[in-house]
Amino acid sequence: MPLYEYTCRECGRRFEVLQRVGADSTGVVCPGCGASHVSKQFSTFASSVAGGAGTEGAMPCGAPSASACGSGGFT
Ligand SMILES: [Zn+2]
Numbered sequence: 001m002p003l004y005e006y007t008c009r010e011c012g013r014r015f016e017v018l019q020r021v022g023a024d025s026t027g028v029v030c031p032g033c034g035a036s037h038v039s040k041q042f043s044t045f046a047s048s049v050a051g052g053a054g055t056e057g058a059m060p061c062g063a064p065s066a067s068a069c070g071s072g073g074f075t
Pocket of ligand 1: 008009010011012013030031032033034035
């Protein structure tokens with residue numbers, strides 16, 4: 001199961017919850033204040049990928065695209 005990141009709307013605490021894919025925030029409570037008023041955030045992984053597009057979006061090997069990265073064209 002993936003980890004989902006939540007932010008408590010009451011105290012602002014950020015925490016992670018292990019949930020099934022597609023699960024919503026029902027039953028999720030803030031570990032800091034116990035409030036159920038929480039909002040799901042994008043995962044760290046997803047946000048880092050999206051935020052890197054355009055600036056740090058190059059593939060790890062340095063090629064401009066995934067196809068170039070994996071085809072052996074990069075040496
Ligand atoms: Zn809280």
